[in-house]
Amino acid sequence: LQTASVIGTGIGVLDDTKSLNIESATGLYFMSDLSKPMFAMGGKIETYSTAHSLSLPGTLISSTDNIWTDKSAVDAHFYAGLVYDYYYSVHGRNSFDNKGATIKSSVHYSTNYNNAFWNGTQMVYGDGDGTNYLAFSGALDVVAHELTHAVTAKTAGLIYQDQPGSLNESFSDVFGELIENKPNNNWLIGDSIYTPTIAGDAMRSLANPSLFDQPDHMSNYVYTSADNGGVHTNSGIPNKAFYNFVTAPGITQHKAGKVWYRALTQYLTPKSLFIDARNATRQAAIDLYGASSPEVTAVVNAWESVGVND
Ligand code: ASN
Ligand code: ZN
Numbered sequence: 001l002q003t004a005s006v007i008g009t010g011i012g013v014l015d016d017t018k019s020l021n022i023e024s025a026t027g028l029y030f031m032s033d034l035s036k037p038m039f040a041m042g043g044k045i046e047t048y049s050t051a052h053s054l055s056l057p058g059t060l061i062s063s064t065d066n067i068w069t070d071k072s073a074v075d076a077h078f079y080a081g082l083v084y085d086y087y088y089s090v091h092g093r094n095s096f097d098n099k100g101a102t103i104k105s106s107v108h109y110s111t112n113y114n115n116a117f118w119n120g121t122q123m124v125y126g127d128g129d130g131t132n133y134l135a136f137s138g139a140l141d142v143v144a145h146e147l148t149h150a151v152t153a154k155t156a157g158l159i160y161q162d163q164p165g166s167l168n169e170s171f172s173d174v175f176g177e178l179i180e181n182k183p184n185n186n187w188l189i190g191d192s193i194y195t196p197t198i199a200g201d202a203m204r205s206l207a208n209p210s211l212f213d214q215p216d217h218m219s220n221y222v223y224t225s226a227d228n229g230g231v232h233t234n235s236g237i238p239n240k241a242f243y244n245f246v247t248a249p250g251i252t253q254h255k256a257g258k259v260w261y262r263a264l265t266q267y268l269t270p271k272s273l274f275i276d277a278r279n280a281t282r283q284a285a286i287d288l289y290g291a292s293s294p295e296v297t298a299v300v301n302a303w304e305s306v307g308v309n310d
């Protein structure tokens with residue numbers, strides 16, 4: 001019997017209904033998306049369940065009726081497709097390796113697990129404890145953050161320590177926000193799944209990093225041995241630089257994404273520091289918009305404002 005690409009219907013973490021790209025096989029449907037250009041190179045988007053264990057990837061999620069009620073699986077599958085679509089349509093990138101690699105996600109990792117991560121091979125999502133967090137796949141910015149770690153690993157290769165690690169975190173936050181691309185973006189990371197009973201808070205803010213105990217200037221850089229040298233703390237500095245750039249007059253999310261993507265994929269290297277990110281984004285803006293363009297002035301000013309100076 002033939003396998004085929006079909007459309008299914010699912011309900012997400014926030015109780016929203018969405019259409020899913022599904023594989024129809026012998027009398028059973030699978031959470032496997034064969035509809036993307038990656039499929040020409042053998043790539044799929046597959047979503048698994050670890051059923052509260054720690055063993056990855058777990059079982060490819062299936063259904064007998066093509067109606068999908070595992071909410072965290074629905075969002076992991078749907079949002080992985082949106083992240084793929086962004087990188088393919090905006091940057092011409094075919095999956096995280098640009099070679100059409102299969103994108104695997106596993107949901108229901110462990111029990112009440114309050115995190116999500118890229119493990120070097122695949123995406124992994126906890127269900128959250130229901131109080132501090134809902135299921136992590138329910139936030140597109142979180143899904144895009146995690147999958148961007150895979151893009152970074154295949155391109156700049158920024159090591160996950162100190163300034164390179166903080167840049168690695170920041171690129172994940174930046175593309176998390178660009179891919180979420182909300183109208184009237186609030187530049188908050190994870191607000192849709194963070195503390196469901198408390199409105200307005202989030203994991204991080206690109207616009208105002210200090211709201212969530214992150215520095216927004218080199219004068220407040222945090223020296224610590226925790227968290228690989230504070231990679232989720234000092235990311236506030238390059239996050240604010242990006243925010244300064246993307247909100248400068250004449251700069252759009254599209255332009256800013258082009259500059260940051262080119263810096264990440266063409267100029268940055270495993271040990272790059274904040275000053276290197278300044279120089280890389282400046283060079284990317286020169287390449288794209290010209291040496292005397294307002295875009296180049298805006299990107300230099302964006303870094304100067306957070307104390308990353310020549
Ligand atoms: N969710 C975290 C992140 O992607 C997991 C980690 O610490 N790597 O940054
Ligand atoms: Zn991260």
Ligand code: CA
Nearest residue numbers: 141188189190
């Ligand atoms: Ca957001």
